[in-house]
Amino acid sequence: MERFIDIKVNDEMYSIVFGVGKVIFVLAEALRLEGCYAFEVEYDNGQKVYYTEDGRPSWCKDLNNCTRTVYYKDEVNFDNLENQPRKKVLKKHQIDRLRYMDILEMLSPAGAWIDANLMPDIMVDNAINDGEYHLFREMVLEDEIAG
Known part of the structure; x- marks a missing residue:
């Protein structure tokens, strides 16, 4: 989807x-190749x-396995961004385990908790490595929210 x-x-x-x-560079449409940076x-x-x-x-190593991480600013409802503080600071082994299980969230520089897989590795x-464990938490799964 372009x-x-x-x-x-x-x-x-x-x-x-x-x-x-802000967008600082746009490649002319005639020069763009599908799947390349525009x-x-x-x-x-x-x-x-x-x-x-x-x-x-x-920063994605495999563009076919990447998710969109950018939006037009006017599309974003800033009231819905998840930025609640973490409940507890995780230990390194917990972070590694959650990352392996794909249920790790990281506090992004934008100030919201997002799936760590969407962050640059x-x-x-x-x-x-810098011991900033306060930047991580276990992902809140949808069924936990509903139930």
Whole structure:
């Protein structure tokens, strides 16, 4: 699904990882190749990320196995972002186990808890290696919320 075909320089974007940013580069439509990077966003923290037309970020090792992490800013309901504080600080072995089980969440620089699989691996690895365990929590599963 090519979501960002008509994207323009200075469009305001929101990344679930980095927060608010602006498009600083858009590749001319005639030069784009399917599945390749089409635009670049610079975030308020100075981070720059390239994205495909369907919003897959440049840090993904396998673009076919990546999820969209960027949205137009006006599409995001900021009241619905999950940013509740963690209940307890996990230990390293708990973080490793939850990551292996794909139920680990990380507090993104944007200020919301998101699936750690959506974060750049280097950010997750650095936080673990630096002992920043307060940035992690066990994912709240949908059936736990309902029941």
